[in-house]
Amino acid sequence: MADINELKYTYSLRLADNAWILSHRLSEWCSNGPFLEEDLALTNIALDLIGRAQAFYNYAAELEGKGRTADDWAYRRNERQYYNNLLAEMPNGNFADTIARQLFMSVYEYYFFMSLQNSKDETFAALAAKTLKEVKYHIVHAADWVVRLGDGTAESHNKIQQAINGLWMYTGELFDTDETDIMLSEQGIGVDNQSLQTLWETHISEVLEEATLKIPEAEYMQTGGRQGIHTEHLGRMLGEMQYLQRAYPDAKW
Amino acid sequence: MATDTQLDLWEVFIQSRNGSHHTHAGSVHASDRKMALQNARDIYTRRGEGSSIWVVPANSIVASNPDDADMFFDPADDKVYRHPTFYVMPEGAKQI
Amino acid sequence: MSNNTAPAIEDARLSKFEERVQKGDAIEPRDWMPEAYRKHLIRQISQHAHSEVIGMQPEGNWITRAPSIRAKQILLAKIQDEGGHGLYLYSAAETLGISREDMIEQLQTGKAKYSNIFNYPTLTWADIGAIGWLVDGAAIVNQVSLQRTSYGPYSRAMVRICKEESFHQRQGYEIMATMMKGTAEQREMAQDAMNRWWWPSLMMFGPHDSDSPHSSDAFRWKIKRHSNDELRTKFIDKTVQQAEVIGLTIPDPELKWNEATGHYDHGEINWDEFYRVIKGNGQCNKQRIAHHKRAHDDGAWVREAAEAYKVKQAVKNN
Numbered sequence: 001m002a003d004i005n006e007l008k009y010t011y012s013l014r015l016a017d018n019a020w021i022l023s024h025r026l027s028e029w030c031s032n033g034p035f036l037e038e039d040l041a042l043t044n045i046a047l048d049l050i051g052r053a054q055a056f057y058n059y060a061a062e063l064e065g066k067g068r069t070a071d072d073w074a075y076r077r078n079e080r081q082y083y084n085n086l087l088a089e090m091p092n093g094n095f096a097d098t099i100a101r102q103l104f105m106s107v108y109e110y111y112f113f114m115s116l117q118n119s120k121d122e123t124f125a126a127l128a129a130k131t132l133k134e135v136k137y138h139i140v141h142a143a144d145w146v147v148r149l150g151d152g153t154a155e156s157h158n159k160i161q162q163a164i165n166g167l168w169m170y171t172g173e174l175f176d177t178d179e180t181d182i183m184l185s186e187q188g189i190g191v192d193n194q195s196l197q198t199l200w201e202t203h204i205s206e207v208l209e210e211a212t213l214k215i216p217e218a219e220y221m222q223t224g225g226r227q228g229i230h231t232e233h234l235g236r237m238l239g240e241m242q243y244l245q246r247a248y249p250d251a252k253w
Numbered sequence: 254m255a256t257d258t259q260l261d262l263w264e265v266f267i268q269s270r271n272g273s274h275h276t277h278a279g280s281v282h283a284s285d286r287k288m289a290l291q292n293a294r295d296i297y298t299r300r301g302e303g304s305s306i307w308v309v310p311a312n313s314i315v316a317s318n319p320d321d322a323d324m325f326f327d328p329a330d331d332k333v334y335r336h337p338t339f340y341v342m343p344e345g346a347k348q349i
Numbered sequence: 350m351s352n353n354t355a356p357a358i359e360d361a362r363l364s365k366f367e368e369r370v371q372k373g374d375a376i377e378p379r380d381w382m383p384e385a386y387r388k389h390l391i392r393q394i395s396q397h398a399h400s401e402v403i404g405m406q407p408e409g410n411w412i413t414r415a416p417s418i419r420a421k422q423i424l425l426a427k428i429q430d431e432g433g434h435g436l437y438l439y440s441a442a443e444t445l446g447i448s449r450e451d452m453i454e455q456l457q458t459g460k461a462k463y464s465n466i467f468n469y470p471t472l473t474w475a476d477i478g479a480i481g482w483l484v485d486g487a488a489i490v491n492q493v494s495l496q497r498t499s500y501g502p503y504s505r506a507m508v509r510i511c512k513e514e515s516f517h518q519r520q521g522y523e524i525m526a527t528m529m530k531g532t533a534e535q536r537e538m539a540q541d542a543m544n545r546w547w548w549p550s551l552m553m554f555g556p557h558d559s560d561s562p563h564s565s566d567a568f569r570w571k572i573k574r575h576s577n578d579e580l581r582t583k584f585i586d587k588t589v590q591q592a593e594v595i596g597l598t599i600p601d602p603e604l605k606w607n608e609a610t611g612h613y614d615h616g617e618i619n620w621d622e623f624y625r626v627i628k629g630n631g632q633c634n635k636q637r638i639a640h641h642k643r644a645h646d647d648g649a650w651v652r653e654a655a656e657a658y659k660v661k662q663a664v665k666n667n
Contacts, residue, residue, distance in 0.1 A: 020418075024413065027412050027413065027421070027425055028412075028413060030405065030409045030412055030425065030428055030429070031402075031405040031406050031409040031428070031432075031640070031644065032643075032644045032647075033644065033648065034644075034647070034648025034649075034651035034652060035259060035260065035282065035648055035651075035652055036282075036402065036432055036435060036436050036439075037281055037282055037283065037288075037292040037295070037296065037436065038292075038648075038651075039405075039432055040292075040295050040296055040429050040432050040433060040436070041291065041292065041295045043425055043426075043428070043429040043432070044295045044299070044429070046425060047422065047425055047426060047429070050418060050421060050422045050425070051422070053418065054418050054422075057418075070418055071417050071418055071419075074417075074418050075416070075417070094647070095647075095648065095651045140287075140291070141291060144287050144288065144291070147658070148284075148285075148288075148654055148655050148658040149651070149654050151658055151661060152653070152654025152655065152656075152657045152658040152661075153650070153653055153654050153657045155650050155653075155654070156650055156651070156653070156654030156657075159650070237413075240413050240414055241413060241414065243414050244414060244415075244416035244474055245416055245417075248532065248534060248535070250532055251416075251531050251532050251534070251535050252527065252531055253416035253417050253420055253474070253524075253527060253528075253531075256450075257450045257453070257454070257645075257649070257652075258450065258652050258653065258656055259448070259449040259450050259453070259652070260652060260655060260656065262443065279436075279437055279440050279505075279506070279509070280440040280443070281436070281440075282449065284652075284655035284656055284658065284659045285655070285658070285659050285662065288655070296433050296436060299429070299430075299433070300513070316379060318379065319377070319379045319380045319381070320381075
């Protein structure tokens with residue numbers, strides 16, 4: 001059953017990468033929030049995500065069994081070796097851009113982990129159940145803000161609409177289904193990713209409707225993150241993130 | 254640009270576990286109820302301090318005036334008979 | 350309070366107030382208090398709040414470069430705590446009748462100060478260790494003393510802050526200790542940070558007692574419970590030992606144990622530097638305020654949107 005382990009390893013790594021990369025983006029908000037309370041709220045979400053990343057990296061380490069640590073994955077890979085969704089690495093932009101990204105990711109994660117908590121793999125199931133509690137809160141936070149911004153001032157309405165339009169082309173990738181997904185889903189270990197799309201779309205359109213916002217017309221969807229083909233933004237992020245680990249390869253921190 | 258707003262002031266009360274009182278923890282700024290509750294959660298229960306939160310708009314709280322303290326509170330000082338220690342229990346009787 | 354109150358009544362109130370403070374009673378927001386007490390508190394608490402908030406910047410400078418998952422997690426949680434502490438303190442100041450809007454304006458226009466220490470740059474990862482260990486170490490000495498300050502809301506905020514801060518100093522010390530056990534480059538980095546942060550940390554306690562402009566009222570009204578020099582000495586005594594344990598050298602050739610006093614004596618603090626930085630000529634004074642303004646201005650439309658939404662909802666629900 002080495003194959004299954006390998007699949008689970010890939011699966012775990014992807015989930016860890018999504019959380020790790022998105023947490024990095026959110027951590028960039030620290031001391032830059034629109035007011036103090038919101039600064040702390042964004043940090044809280046970042047901390048949830050860091051914890052999740054660590055848990056899934058640890059599981060990947062266990063599955064691989066070669067003695068690598070979570071830090072090795074977080075800090076010692078190159079651009080082409082990260083498997084997060086492109087959406088997670090998109091720059092923070094203005095507050096509306098960040099909130100739109102949060103809504104898209106959190107709603108996806110909600111349905112994903114809802115399904116994963118029934119996984120036949122006990123670790124996945126347990127991690128999913130824990131993550132789900134956090135994600136429920138992330139959705140509420142994001143959705144409430146989308147509604148406030150959408151139904152706030154003309155300026156905020158435009159900004160959140162632009163954010164939604166701008167990020168839309170990265171949402172299709174969330175439902176990308178490759179061999180790993182299919183095989184694990186068939187085994188009852190992973191999630192049937194495609195089946196989440198309708199749920200996601202319905203949920204998103206409800207929020208956008210309440211926020212008096214328009215759903216963008218379906219158009220081209222950019223994919224590639226899960227094959228390690230990223231946007232230009234990721235390399236720069238890693239350059240910053242990995243600086244100490246790369247500059248002092250022998251050091252322990 | 255309009256004059257700055259830091260949103261409204263809300264007072265936060267946290268119940269540390271079921272069965273205990275909600276206790277005043279501090280305040281937060283927020284523009285609406287949901288935000289006030291979320292901000293209170295993010296700020297006052299980060300270390301698992303709470304099982305329930307109340308938020309109240311600060312301007313909805315009616316507070317007694319310290320200048321009225323003598324009229325409000327002093328008259329209760331001599332009502333010793335309200336306390337169990339006022340009463341003499343017969344020798345040997347057990348407490349209920 | 351009315352300005353027309355007859356002087357005799359005013360005097361009676363003042364002596365009653367001072368009597369209460371002497372007894373160790375806490376003063377609460379709606380109690381009568383002398384204007385000077387209120388002003389002193391607003392100045393001190395808002396300065397304290399601003400310090401927490403501005404302090405997020407030099408440490409935030411390293412969040413995206415934190416060298417491990419654990420380090421990043423801890424640092425982020427710590428900076429978040431500092432934001433929270435700023436918030437507790439703003440709340441305490443608000444009970445004295447000043448709005449957060451006003452406090453922020455005073456910060457941005459330079460009318461209100463924040464701790465000088467945050468006008469120094471964080472140049473290497475070791476600076477994050479030095480800040481946690483020395484700067485938070487100094488802050489906690491001060492804050493522990495303030496838990497018994499006479500103004501209730503301030504005192505309660507300090508109690509909460511002290512409880513939460515207890516891990517901050519350890520976080521910094523752990524970074525330094527780990528680096529001192531590491532490679533030669535790491536040890537050098539740690540000592541360099543020590544050299545740059547030691548003296549500014551000592552300055553955090555403020556001028557010598559003999560030169561401290563705000564002290565006498567603050568003591569009489571029990572806003573302040575220990576003198577600058579007392580607290581500074583306490584910090585030094587505690588820190589020297591910790592430095593020795595991990596092999597760091599205190600950059601003060603005159604530092605020596607004084608058998609008679611039971612404390613360390615230290616060399617002369619560069620007060621010219623202290624006053625120069627206070628007056629705005631530190632490396633980061635302009636940068637810190639510019640950063641704060643940028644975030645504040647960038648967030649204005651968000652706050653306005655939240656307000657507008659609130660108003661719309663209120664109309665809808667009526």
